Amino acid sequence: MRNALAILGCLFAVSCGKVPIYGVNAFFTLADGSWFAEEQTLFVFYELSAEQGLGDPSVIEITYATDEERVPWTPVSDFDPVHTHIPVDCGVNRLCGSVSISVPLEPRDFDIRLRYHRDGELALEAEAVLNIVGPGAPHTNRSLVVYGVFEGSNQQVQWRGRHQFPTLRNQQVDRLGLRRDFLIRGQRFGTADTSSPTNPYGYGVDCPDFFVDAGLPEVGTDERAVFDADPLPLGASEASAVCADATVFDATGSFSAVALARKNPEVRGAFPVLRSPVHEASPIQFFFGPCDRVISAEHEAMQRQRLLAEGVPTYCIDDWASPDFVDTLVVDLRDAVEARRPLGEDMVLVVGINQDEPGAAVAIERALAQVVPGERERSTPRLAGAFVFDSTPRGLSLPELAPVTLWCPATLDLSEIPDASVRSCPTLPDIPDLELGPFSFGFLPILPSREQYLDFIDTYSTAQAGRVDTARFLTPEFAATSDHVDLGEFGVVTFLNGESISAGSDDAFSYCVQDQPAPFFFRSELLRNDGFGIVFQEACQAGVVPPQLCAFAGAGLLPIELLPMWHEQFGERNYELGLFWEFPFLLQAEYEAVVAGAATAFGVTVPFGVADPQEAFLGSEIWENDSFALDPTLTQCTRFCDHPTFDSAGVYNVTDPFRSTYAQGCYLPRFPVPGDPGFPIDP
């Protein structure tokens, strides 16, 4: 009780007093004046904040002096403004706005202050900034520049005003309440560019006399943008620009100057879609194994099931060590291919090897190396490649087989980047079974080695080892005119059927990087010129060319991302388009994987499992589709390529022409459309 009283006593002692008074802590964040000699107008912009307490009673006052008058502190609302200034709500505890005053002579001693209350005497003076803009050209010495832009189809003009103040941005001036009237009359079209690096909007520059009257009515607005009521006549299709007389108003009356609207770059997909038929290849099945003995019947049955080759006779390899084994096998393989070729279908060798002597697999590999690689670049019907399911994990010993053969299971050398021949079905490290009391759970890859398989069925059962249901070998159809450029270990570029991009010398290309690298290359007359190849290789050796390009130095082609740069430099008229691929076919297998379990009690093991349908893609997934889109990747500008561009936010970038800006960038413009609000994004 005594403590409670003591606490209450202290509380009351601290609290006993009048309610405190706090300062509003007001401060100016903007207090700028700009006087334009050409317009005889003083523009004043202000913005201030306070922690609290600003409201209607607070007023902004300004003062200035000229050689002929001294204006005492006067509330901004007492001036007769030259332009429209709308009231602006800048938020709670903020005051902002603007005013334009007719001041014929250059002002000095300019200042701005906040009077806390219109009836009070206390005020907060700002550190005001005054900019004097003397006489000069309209595009640099006036407060408003007028220009035009086109909507997406280049048929209708939107005329825009752009505030131009020394310390303020265009949209900031909007926010501070200034509205400017402008009128557009006498629109005429033709082909000429009156802009310049110092006058990118081309404002105030007369247009050539040969421009043709567009016959469009007068338009005007007090916002920042207005669309023409009608589109341009059809005769203006080839014209690159529209000129008009733009009238703006100031303290001296009105002022007219020529405003320029330039068409947007005409851009299209350079080669929207490249199509090439992809067909299912016909499998030619071989199953190699010893005929004099049985290594493992369960394993052989599993291999045959995986290859869907249950009825295929065993090709005996007991004499694999004999000198003529390889030659005989080569003949048999070729005979099988030639026997199937008249059917007109592409083919894939599907090979199972049931062996426990590595030398047998090596011999088969040597035979395949004499048959398969040579077929790779033939036109359809051809032997696209080989799929080998061996008994033990190993890598290919003959590098010429790597581009055309899937060898499973494969050992994976993590010290180097694996090629498609082994990375599709590497041998995974042994994952120990999950043991939970009497239960154990395990999983078998669909293409296991013999050791993996036998270990698995020792614990579980063959029923839980999974099964392959379907296997499709997809491979592209190569026309008789297909041309292949071998890039060695990287893969092949195939010019499928004479696909090419036509271009004018003034055209410009844009390459847009996508999530997936574009599998396209191009070549041109110059690139195929042997003399140029020699120069290119010399440039590589001299280190002039980036090393990544030198990989293609001798091939006479370049990645598609270099096309914009190439065309800019050499301006060729035609570019052949080739498709890059790494592996000649895609094995699409649907199979049933099983999460296997076993329960062991009193010496009895009961297997069980949960089947899960799965799909695997081995080889090159590029052959999953038979069309390859270039549209978002490569675009081509055919007209007005040096005109300014819109970006994806709808901002008109007057100093960013298509040609130089988007060679290596994504051109995703958002054009204005009739009906848009009158205040476009224009920072």
Add this chain to the structure above:
Amino acid sequence: MILSAAIALFVGQAQAQEQPEESDSTEATDPLAPHRVKFDVLAERAIGTASKPVEFNWRRTTVQLAATGSFLSELNNFNSLRGGGMVRFPTGGMLIEVEGSYAAAWDTPASNLLALTPYRQPGRPNRMELDFTVAYPLAEGVVTTAPRFFPAVQMVFNAYASFRYILYPTGFRGLRPGEVARAILSPNLSQDEIDNLDGNRLNSMQVDLGRYGLMLGLGNDVYFKQGLFLSPRILVAVPVLAPATQTDLLIWTDLSLAIGVAL
């Protein structure tokens, strides 16, 4: 009448107890002498047994309705008055009160002058207030009135403890339902509410952040025989919740009067 008879009875008892000490002869002739008690002793015994209401038994009423008005002395430069209605429920020898009021604030000459300066003082704009009060009777009895032609009344002297919740309906403008729910439970006003109330504050006022507070006080309930009652009271804000509410109005008073009827 009953009271007179009781006093006579006790007087008789007192006399009966005192007689034997004065005279043995009287004791022998007065059989009531052992029961007689002196009057001052009887009066002393009667104190505390006659405290039950006799003019109006407010404890037996179901509900009491009243109109209320109060003047707030907030120790700042603004004036504030409240007006509203109250419902009271007698229960367990106490009164539970629920009151809704509209509180208006206006300028004084001092606050008008303050508005001319770059300084502001915490205060509360026009608002609604909800009070939840417990009244505990400390003393009561029948009292006479002046002028004398008024009848005697039942007077109850109460101690009050009140929880006052301040509601600014315009403060929730533009807030989503979830934000409103959070604001209602928050002990202080959010920045959004402060912004919304900026147009409601007086020129020299800084909106006080506190949303609720605790008040203690004393007052009388004066019941007339017909059930009409008056309830003047004085409440004092106790700043025990100030650390949570962040209010700058710590100690201030509320002088109020309720006029109503007990049913």
